[in-house]
Amino acid sequence: MIPSTVPPKYKVFVDPERCMLCERCTTECSWGVYRRQGNKILTYPNRCGACLRCASLCPRDAITVTLNQSCGREHPVWTPEVKQDVVTQAKSGCILLSGMGNAKEYPIYFDKIVLDACQVTNPSIDPLREPMELRTYVGKKPEKLEFDYVEEEIDGKKVKKAKLKTKIAPNLKLDTPIMIGHMSYGALSLNSHKAMAKAVKECGTFMGTGEGGLHRDLYGYSDNIITQVASGRFGVNSEYLNKGAAIEIKIGQGAKPGIGGHLPGEKVSAEVSMTRMIPQGSDAISPAPHHDIYSIEDLAQLIRSLKEATRWKMPVFVKISAVHNVSAIANGIATSDADAVVIDGFKGGTGAAPKVFRDNVGIPIEVAIAAVDDRLREQGNRHKISIIASGGIRNSADVFKSIALGADAVYIGTAAMVAMGCTVCGRCYTGQCAWGIATQKPELVKRLEVDDAARRVANLIHAWTHEIQELLGAAGINSIESLRGNRDRLRGVGLSEIELNTLGIKQAGM
Amino acid sequence: MKELKIDAKDMDYRELNEKIHEVLDENKDLEKLVLENVLGQRFIGNGVSRKDLTIIVNGVPGGDLGMFMKGPKVVVNGNADHAPGNTMDEGFVVIHGSSGDVTGHSMRGGKVYVQGNVGYRSGIHMKEYKYKFPVLVIGGAAKDFLGEYMAGGIILNFNMDKEDTENIEGRMIATGIHGGVIYIRGIVESSQLGIAADIKDFTEEDIEKITPYIEEFCAEFGYSNEIKEKLINSKYTKIAPISSRPFQKLYTPDLR
Ligand code: SF4
Ligand code: SF4
Numbered sequence: 001m002i003p004s005t006v007p008p009k010y011k012v013f014v015d016p017e018r019c020m021l022c023e024r025c026t027t028e029c030s031w032g033v034y035r036r037q038g039n040k041i042l043t044y045p046n047r048c049g050a051c052l053r054c055a056s057l058c059p060r061d062a063i064t065v066t067l068n069q070s071c072g073r074e075h076p077v078w079t080p081e082v083k084q085d086v087v088t089q090a091k092s093g094c095i096l097l098s099g100m101g102n103a104k105e106y107p108i109y110f111d112k113i114v115l116d117a118c119q120v121t122n123p124s125i126d127p128l129r130e131p132m133e134l135r136t137y138v139g140k141k142p143e144k145l146e147f148d149y150v151e152e153e154i155d156g157k158k159v160k161k162a163k164l165k166t167k168i169a170p171n172l173k174l175d176t177p178i179m180i181g182h183m184s185y186g187a188l189s190l191n192s193h194k195a196m197a198k199a200v201k202e203c204g205t206f207m208g209t210g211e212g213g214l215h216r217d218l219y220g221y222s223d224n225i226i227t228q229v230a231s232g233r234f235g236v237n238s239e240y241l242n243k244g245a246a247i248e249i250k251i252g253q254g255a256k257p258g259i260g261g262h263l264p265g266e267k268v269s270a271e272v273s274m275t276r277m278i279p280q281g282s283d284a285i286s287p288a289p290h291h292d293i294y295s296i297e298d299l300a301q302l303i304r305s306l307k308e309a310t311r312w313k314m315p316v317f318v319k320i321s322a323v324h325n326v327s328a329i330a331n332g333i334a335t336s337d338a339d340a341v342v343i344d345g346f347k348g349g350t351g352a353a354p355k356v357f358r359d360n361v362g363i364p365i366e367v368a369i370a371a372v373d374d375r376l377r378e379q380g381n382r383h384k385i386s387i388i389a390s391g392g393i394r395n396s397a398d399v400f401k402s403i404a405l406g407a408d409a410v411y412i413g414t415a416a417m418v419a420m421g422c423t424v425c426g427r428c429y430t431g432q433c434a435w436g437i438a439t440q441k442p443e444l445v446k447r448l449e450v451d452d453a454a455r456r457v458a459n460l461i462h463a464w465t466h467e468i469q470e471l472l473g474a475a476g477i478n479s480i481e482s483l484r485g486n487r488d489r490l491r492g493v494g495l496s497e498i499e500l501n502t503l504g505i506k507q508a509g510m
Numbered sequence: 511m512k513e514l515k516i517d518a519k520d521m522d523y524r525e526l527n528e529k530i531h532e533v534l535d536e537n538k539d540l541e542k543l544v545l546e547n548v549l550g551q552r553f554i555g556n557g558v559s560r561k562d563l564t565i566i567v568n569g570v571p572g573g574d575l576g577m578f579m580k581g582p583k584v585v586v587n588g589n590a591d592h593a594p595g596n597t598m599d600e601g602f603v604v605i606h607g608s609s610g611d612v613t614g615h616s617m618r619g620g621k622v623y624v625q626g627n628v629g630y631r632s633g634i635h636m637k638e639y640k641y642k643f644p645v646l647v648i649g650g651a652a653k654d655f656l657g658e659y660m661a662g663g664i665i666l667n668f669n670m671d672k673e674d675t676e677n678i679e680g681r682m683i684a685t686g687i688h689g690g691v692i693y694i695r696g697i698v699e700s701s702q703l704g705i706a707a708d709i710k711d712f713t714e715e716d717i718e719k720i721t722p723y724i725e726e727f728c729a730e731f732g733y734s735n736e737i738k739e740k741l742i743n744s745k746y747t748k749i750a751p752i753s754s755r756p757f758q759k760l761y762t763p764d765l766r
Contacts (some may be wrong), residue, residue: 094762309557
């Protein structure tokens with residue numbers, strides 16, 4: 001093997017004064033950083049990815065993991081990471097893989113947008129006293145309502161009664177505009193899926209299955225599940241399609257726009273193979289395109305075929321990644337019988353992506369939502385389709401800003417994982433997640449306690465929901481409906497004129 | 511045998527499919543459903559889960575015939591549009607004619623037999639799991655990209671208009687294949703294969719494996735014993751994956 005020529009990224013220190021040699025770190029670390037030798041714990045820091053499982057669980061707080069600063073000359077361009085990547089590729093000649101979302105310092109527009117409260121122009125509302133309507137319906141809305149008037153006799157009198165003539169397309173009913181996006185069983189463990197399913201059920205919202213099929217243990221949650229159909233069609237049959245409340249077609253993903261998915265054979269365990277319906281240990285490949293979709297017309301055909309399979313009882317979403325022509329694509333999707341378009345920004349996470357994609361491809365979600373909402377309104381198509389924003393939603397303010405920019409609802413992914421214990425170490429692609437989240441190894445999976453993790457995720461959604469109510473009250477709005485696309489409630493700070501224009505918001509002070 | 515008929519003349523696809531669902535819901539013991547005057551209606555048989563049922567399609571069905579279907583036999587007396595058998599679970603689609611692109615797309619079980627030719631990307635992404643084993647049999651020629659990303663099952667391509675000593679057309683056959691097997695009657699050059707595919711020896715065992723499908727094919731389409739024997743005794747090129755992990759070496763296992 002060709003040896004590495006860069007020092008480890010992290011420094012792992014075990015304080016001998018504090019350590020009691022319980023050896024817990026040696027079992028907790030799934031990467032093999034620790035080994036006991038005599039009366040000492042030895043460390044192998046080149047294996048460390050700073051997932052911090054060891055430091056969190058050391059009973060004596062003896063472990064510190066720090067960035068290894070002493071690795072050669074400092075250089076603003078040739079940073080340790082850049083050098084490390086070159087060396088790794090020089091060694092292997094292969095594509096670098098990585099997990100989680102974009103790890104580069106691009107501007108986060110959410111942080112350059114402030115919410116504008118109104119004070120007296122639109123007096124504040126007290127959410128503790130007044131009802132705040134967060135109910136969200138995701139799906140097609142009718143352009144107008146039409147009624148039939150029928151005469152009925154009530155107590156001998158003839159009365160005209162109105163009956164709704166317009167047929168309302170099926171919509172998903174959400175108690176909060178926050179859903180959990182699609183992360184497949186296969187990429188994530190079954191315990192993670194169970195925890196998230198419990199949480200969304202409690203919160204009156206939904207989670208996505210991802211493209212890995214639906215494990216039988218989750219059939220009981222079908223009222224809160226959105227099933228996904230990706231190009232690999234893993235686990236897709238009519239039973240699966242009918243086991244959810246909505247279906248999502250995955251065209252693209254924010255973390256890796258334009259490329260397919262690939263679950264390596266090591267992660268295809270017996271249970272995963274059963275759920276995906278492929279042989280154990282073989283690669284699960286979803287190619288970049290759906291091979292029956294080469295145009296918007298073909299997409300419409302797939303949407304309709306899914307509706308046929310479920311007898312037109314469910315909304316069908318289409319997920320695309322945020323890219324420069326996203327508004328034209330979304331407008332096409334709006335005319336193709338889809339009920340919602342999911343736009344996944346470049347900060348979206350993933351189990352595994354080529355690092356070069358994760359860090360360099362795609363555009364921020366903030367501008368994508370604004371552009372899509374604008375275009376759909378211009379074309380008179382906004383009512384035909386809901387917009388779901390995803391990819392880099394970190395807190396309730398991001399949710400609020402997304403909706404004010406034009407989204408109907410959001411998907412969270414990484415935030416839900418962090419709630420369960422993920423430390424965003426970015427090594428999900430190895431299948432060794434020490435927190436039992438992105439792994440299929442039974443001994444690691446059982447580290448994630450389902451009820452506990454479910455409680456945390458549900459708490460997070462509840463907490464954000466309360467905060468959104470407070471924010472609405474401060475803006476003098478009592479329903480999330482009135483916030484949607486209400487960009488007058490937003491102001492930009494430190495943005496150029498062209499950025500403000502693209503986002504469709506005013507400069508602070510205006 | 512309980513048999514019913516639906517006249518599809520001037521019916522929109524949704525109207526026809528809803529009618530099919532209604533008829534099936536109301537007649538749990540129905541064995542044969544004949545659809546007359548079918549002209550381009552899509553999704554016929556989509557999601558129908560019923561064994562012991564035969565659907566006869568008289569005319570030309572539109573795209574995605576038998577998609578997500580589980581159980582029935584569909585006999586088409588005419589050509590079919592694109593993607594018959596798309597993501598089919600179980601059942602049998604028999605097409606007395608040719609079919610379009612992506613025939614048998616992502617099929618995960620059941621059989622699709624086409625008497626004539628098929629379009630581009632047929633048999634793409636077929637996959638198997640334990641007892642689920644998809645079968646695609648093509649009497650005529652297949653266009654490029656046959657069996658791409660195939661992950662299981664079997665594709666049999668007879669090229670019946672040619673002799674088995676002739677070279678077949680078609681490029682990028684079985685790109686990314688990582689499961690299943692393809693038998694093509696005639697000569698395939700290795701330059702016609704896509705990445706991850708390999709030409710293997712065609713052995714006695716292979717003949718045994720394909721014979722029942724040839725017999726069934728000939729029985730369905732009414733071919734003589736002579737033709738059947740000719741097909742059984744022909745030379746085939748066997749194409750199979752190099753590995754079940756074709757892209758394993760594309761990514762570095764190094765930790766980052
Ligand atoms: S877990 Fe902490 S106390 Fe136990 S052996 Fe490791 S460093 Fe020492
Ligand atoms: S899921 Fe696990 S491996 Fe992935 S980033 Fe989180 S802690 Fe790391």
